[in-house]
Amino acid sequence: MAVDVPILAEPARRRRRFRVRSPKTLAITLTLLLIFVFFGIFGPALAPEDPYAQDLIGRIQPPVFDGGSWDHPLGTDHFGRDYLSRLMHGARISLLAIALIIPLATLIGSVLGLLAGWFGGWTGRTIGALVDYQLALPGILVAVFLASIWGPSLVNVVIVLVFGLWATWARIVRGETLALREREFVIAAQTIGATNLRVMVRHILPSLINAIVILATLNIATVIIAEAALSFLGVGVEQDTISWGAMTAQGRDLLRTAWWLVTVPGIAIISVSLVVNLFGDWLRDFLDPQLRNVR
Amino acid sequence: MNTQLAYAAVARFLRGVAVVFLVVTSVFILSRATGDPISYLAPIETTSEQIEEYKDQLGLNDPLIVQYGRFLAETAQLDFGTSFRAHVPAIDVVTERIVATVMLGVAALLFAFAVGVPMGVVAAVRRGGVVDVIARLFALLGQAVPNFWLGLMLILFLAVNFDFFPTGGRSGVGSIILPAITLGSFPAAAVMRFTRSSMLDTLQQDYIRTARAKGLRERAVILKHALRNSMLAVVTLLGLQVGYILSGSVVVETVFAWPGLGFLIIQSIKAIDYPVVQAAVIMTSTWIIFVNFVVDVSYTFLDPRIRTGVS
Numbered sequence: 001m002a003v004d005v006p007i008l009a010e011p012a013r014r015r016r017r018f019r020v021r022s023p024k025t026l027a028i029t030l031t032l033l034l035i036f037v038f039f040g041i042f043g044p045a046l047a048p049e050d051p052y053a054q055d056l057i058g059r060i061q062p063p064v065f066d067g068g069s070w071d072h073p074l075g076t077d078h079f080g081r082d083y084l085s086r087l088m089h090g091a092r093i094s095l096l097a098i099a100l101i102i103p104l105a106t107l108i109g110s111v112l113g114l115l116a117g118w119f120g121g122w123t124g125r126t127i128g129a130l131v132d133y134q135l136a137l138p139g140i141l142v143a144v145f146l147a148s149i150w151g152p153s154l155v156n157v158v159i160v161l162v163f164g165l166w167a168t169w170a171r172i173v174r175g176e177t178l179a180l181r182e183r184e185f186v187i188a189a190q191t192i193g194a195t196n197l198r199v200m201v202r203h204i205l206p207s208l209i210n211a212i213v214i215l216a217t218l219n220i221a222t223v224i225i226a227e228a229a230l231s232f233l234g235v236g237v238e239q240d241t242i243s244w245g246a247m248t249a250q251g252r253d254l255l256r257t258a259w260w261l262v263t264v265p266g267i268a269i270i271s272v273s274l275v276v277n278l279f280g281d282w283l284r285d286f287l288d289p290q291l292r293n294v295r
Numbered sequence: 296m297n298t299q300l301a302y303a304a305v306a307r308f309l310r311g312v313a314v315v316f317l318v319v320t321s322v323f324i325l326s327r328a329t330g331d332p333i334s335y336l337a338p339i340e341t342t343s344e345q346i347e348e349y350k351d352q353l354g355l356n357d358p359l360i361v362q363y364g365r366f367l368a369e370t371a372q373l374d375f376g377t378s379f380r381a382h383v384p385a386i387d388v389v390t391e392r393i394v395a396t397v398m399l400g401v402a403a404l405l406f407a408f409a410v411g412v413p414m415g416v417v418a419a420v421r422r423g424g425v426v427d428v429i430a431r432l433f434a435l436l437g438q439a440v441p442n443f444w445l446g447l448m449l450i451l452f453l454a455v456n457f458d459f460f461p462t463g464g465r466s467g468v469g470s471i472i473l474p475a476i477t478l479g480s481f482p483a484a485a486v487m488r489f490t491r492s493s494m495l496d497t498l499q500q501d502y503i504r505t506a507r508a509k510g511l512r513e514r515a516v517i518l519k520h521a522l523r524n525s526m527l528a529v530v531t532l533l534g535l536q537v538g539y540i541l542s543g544s545v546v547v548e549t550v551f552a553w554p555g556l557g558f559l560i561i562q563s564i565k566a567i568d569y570p571v572v573q574a575a576v577i578m579t580s581t582w583i584i585f586v587n588f589v590v591d592v593s594y595t596f597l598d599p600r601i602r603t604g605v606s
Contacts, residue, residue: 125310132314135535136584137321138542141576144564145325225441229546232443233561248444255451262451266444273439 026282032275040095043088051089051242055080060258075260077251083260087268089242094272096154097227098220101161106216108162109169110208114200116170117177124174131167139164140230147235154237157227165222169215173208180204210287217280221273228269244269304592311588318580322573323366327359375574380563385570389556389578395465396555399478399548400540402471406479407486407536412529415490419498420517430487437484442543446477446550463552474551478543482536489532493525500524530590537586541579 039046059080064073074083116127139160146156180186181204189203228245230236237243244265251261350356354365369375375385418430454460454473461470497503498521506516545557552558556575563571 129310129313129317132310132584132587133317135538135587136314136580137318137576138538138545138579138583140542140545141560141579142325144545144560144572145576148564148567149325221438225439228441229443232441233546233549235564245441245443248447252447255447256455259451262444262447266441266448269441269444270436270439274435277435277438 029275029279029282032271033279036091036272036275037095039088039091041092043091047082047085047088049082049085051081051085052240053081060254062258063260063264066260074264075258077247077261078254078258083264086242086247087244087264090244090247090265090268091272093154093231093237093241093243094224094227094269097157097161098223100154100158101165101223102216102220104158104162105165105219106169106212109166110173110212112166113170113173114177114204114208117174118181118196118200118204120178127170127174131170134163134167139226140233140235143230143233143235152231152235152238154241157230157236160230161223161226164226165219168219169212172211172215176208176211177204180207214280214284214287217283218277220276220280224269224273224276228265307588307591311584314584315581318584319367319370319577320363322576323363326569326573327362370577373574375577376570378568378571380566380568380571385568385574386578388571389559389574392554392556392559392575393578395553396541396544396548396557399471399474399544399553399555400537402475403479403540404482404533404536406475407482410479410483411486412490412526415487416494416517416522418487419491419494422495430491434484434488437481440480442477442481443546443550445480446473446547449473449477450550463550465554470551470553474547474553477550478540478547481543482539485532485536486529489529490525493528494521497521497525530593533590538583541583 044051055076057080058072059076059078061069061072061076061080063075063083064070066075072082072084074087077083077086112127112130116124142163143156143160146159147153150156186199186203189199194203227236228243228248231241231243231245232249234246234249236245239246247265248262251258251265254261347356354362357365373386375389377383378385378388381388414426414430414433417424418427421427449460450463450473460473461467464470498517503516503521506520507513511520541556544553544555545560547553548555548558549561556579560572560575563569563575
């Protein structure tokens with residue numbers, strides 16, 4: 001398989017900087033995460049202004065720390081729309097993308113990985129070819145195609161990213177299943193006549209659940225960034241949906257005159273991705289340190 | 296042993312061919328699902344009889360299976376039809392752009408390795424030192440910063456202030472630098488992480504202790520003994536990065552208006568120029584599949600230890 005890179009485990013003793021180590025930093029990370037989720041759910045209700053309300057007289061106003069006023073803490077865009085309100089609305093689409101994509105990709109990838117690892121043979125080879133196929137057809141091209149069929153939509157983003165991500169789970173789950181297949185408790189289960197399905201679900205899956213959850217957490221940032229990139233290119237969410245990527249694209253032409261239009265949504269994407277990744281790294285170290293370097 | 300290797304290589308090749316076939320098939324299905332191009336292209340006053348006539352000429356009225364067979368035959372001859380926009384064979388439009396994308400991709404990979412390898416080596420040798428800290432921060436940011444945003448920030452801070460870097464297009468030496476950095480920074484972080492962990496692993500080996508014991512200078516131990524053996528693992532990474540480079544180039548080329556394949560694909564989709572889109576997608580995917588095949592096979596030949604692992 002194209003992706004059978006031997007996993008080189010780092011020695012266990014090492015300095016761990018930029019990691020969540022103490023309960024205090026964990027609490028901070030979790031708080032920041034919850035704030036993101038909170039804004040994703042309640043942002044539209046809490047936003048100070050209507051994010052679509054145009055004010056052509058008050059357009060391109062700088063944020064408060066660049067000489068603007070507190071009326072618009074993050075300034076306004078080229079239609080005079082309040083940028084803070086738009087940013088808060090934008091959190092929702094990122095959260096929605098995560099909520100739809102991660103469970104689907106996890107489910108499809110884990111099931112296929114489990115089947116490939118357990119049955120091997122033709123099943124394994126077919127699924128291996130599917131992984132190759134996924135690696136060879138860049139998701140961005142699929143997105144472009146789908147957008148040209150139906151126009152940009154969140155459904156496209158979901159299809160493209162599920163298609164682009166499932167192989168991550170499939171690879172890891174397949175590898176782990178191959179190893180577990182030889183273990184005594186699995187052989188014992190087979191010996192007493194357990195069906196394939198029963199062995200997979202009751203005996204192998206429980207040993208893999210940590211790895212699956214860790215992968216899910218570590219791929220959240222990928223979803224945030226990919227959704228933003230697709231929306232930036234105009235092949236992501238619907239044209240009038242507020243997304244951090246689309247906000248960046250709209251601010252692009254005003255890069256010289258209104259730096260915050262591009263900078264602010266980017267910083268939002270980076271902050272959320274950083275926090276999610278820090279949490280994911282912590283979760284991995286906590287649940288299953290063996291999984292280091294899986295990505 | 297050798298026949299086993301050859302068998303594995305052939306099997307791997309056949310699987311590559313099967314994947315190319317799958318990709319071509321999905322392009323066919325997707326492009327037929329996009330609707331027929333006539334309705335977009337024909338002038339408004341075209342009568343429905345004329346449209347039917349065009350469809351007959353282009354074979355769009357044939358049964359799907361016939362169209363599919365013809366599509367496969369034409370694809371095998373690299374005949375993707377005539378570009379609706381440029382009125383020359385689509386494959387020519389694509390090949391014209393390949394050079395620009397290859398240049399950008401090579402420049403990006405050079406940047407990735409030029410930054411990633413030394414940083415990874417120093418980070419591994421001086422673990423916990425300043426470079427290691429910077430490397431970790433770099434790795435963390437590499438997974439959080441979207442490339443389109445990085446590109447725009449480089450334009451904002453560098454291109455706007457220094458005339459040496461144009462904000463877009465392809466003109467002069469300076470024009471490739473910012474796109475290459477944008478495209479190369481994510482692979483750079485990956486190469487750095489991989490080099491670092493691979494070096495840490497190698498430095499623990501017995502032969503490193505032997506090299507030191509026989510009195511080799513530390514420099515020679517690290518560069519000749521440790522680095523060479525570590526690079527094997529890093530080379531594998533190259534195959535995966537080619538896929539990233541080709542899909543990442545769609546975004547980066549759009550940000551910098553770099554006249555490559557990625558920019559062409561986005562432009563052609565907007566102009567509903569399907570022959571070009573199909574040609575570009577199929578060529579790009581075939582390229583990725585081929586590189587993955589070469590990397591897989593060469594890796595097996597390079598490292599005797601994993602030969603037994605070939606199944």
